[in-house]
Amino acid sequence: MNWTDERVELLKKLWAEGLSASQIAAQLGNVSRNAVIGKVHRLKLSSRGRATAAPAAKKKMVATPTTVQRTVTAAARPATAQPPRIITTTVGANALQMQFDAEPVANQQIRPASDVVVPISRRLHLVELSERTCKWPNGDPLSEDFSFCGNDAKDASPYCGYHAKVAFQPVGERRRAR
DNA sequence: CCCTGATTCGC
DNA sequence: GCGAATCAGG
Numbered sequence: 001m002n003w004t005d006e007r008v009e010l011l012k013k014l015w016a017e018g019l020s021a022s023q024i025a026a027q028l029g030n031v032s033r034n035a036v037i038g039k040v041h042r043l044k045l046s047s048r049g050r051a052t053a054a055p056a057a058k059k060k061m062v063a064t065p066t067t068v069q070r071t072v073t074a075a076a077r078p079a080t081a082q083p084p085r086i087i088t089t090t091v092g093a094n095a096l097q098m099q100f101d102a103e104p105v106a107n108q109q110i111r112p113a114s115d116v117v118v119p120i121s122r123r124l125h126l127v128e129l130s131e132r133t134c135k136w137p138n139g140d141p142l143s144e145d146f147s148f149c150g151n152d153a154k155d156a157s158p159y160c161g162y163h164a165k166v167a168f169q170p171v172g173e174r175r176r177a178r
Numbered sequence: 179c180c181c182t183g184a185t186t187c188g189c
Numbered sequence: 190g191c192g193a194a195t196c197a198g199g
Contacts, residue, residue: 003191020182031192037183038192046184130180185196 001030003039015040018048134160136167 001007007028014024021040022033040046125147129135134149135158151160159167 022181033182034194035192038185038190041184042190048183132180180199182199183197186194188193189191 008039008043011036011039012043012045015045015048134158134163136160136163 003011010028011024014027015036019027020033021036025031025033025036028036129148129150132153134151134153136149137146138149139146149160149163151162153160154164157164
């Protein structure tokens with residue numbers, strides 16, 4: 001794949017927007033992140049504020065006005081549920097780092113007869129997925145807020161524990177589909 | 179281990 | 190010019 005004007009232009013744009021080299025590579029398609037980084041250097045548009053990796057959560061950045069952290073004392077969390085945890089995600093190199101409570105909107109109707117853990121999606125976008133993030137889709141692919149589960153996928157599975165169960169139904173529980 | 183960008187160097 | 194390999198780091 002050669003660097004057409006359009007591809008270079010997109011590269012510049014995305015780089016300026018703070019996307020990581022791998023994300024840009026994924027979006028351009030057919031190029032490795034190394035190729036992107038190499039090109040960035042040749043174009044002499046390195047830099048981008050601060051940076052080596054994700055400097056977001058550095059020591060004293062300006063402030064963290066949007067950091068909200070709550071410890072949930074979940075009222076009715078089944079014993080089989082996962083402990084409350086905080087999910088941290090970073091968008092872009094010098095972009096905001098969002099930290100939010102992973103606990104779902106406390107009204108999840110948990111079927112009594114189920115011992116399945118409620119899925120907690122990270123709502124990632126396509127370019128944010130890696131080989132070990134759950135690729136279970138949420139919502140309409142054509143919709144704006146379409147996202148993927150994004151939780152850790154076990155081993156080489158394309159899904160996290162919960163979605164793997166949903167995706168690969170045990171033959172014993174499968175009702176004769178039609 | 180996951181990820182990041184930076185550099186080098188054979189092509 | 191290109192990008193894989195490598196390096197340095199979070």
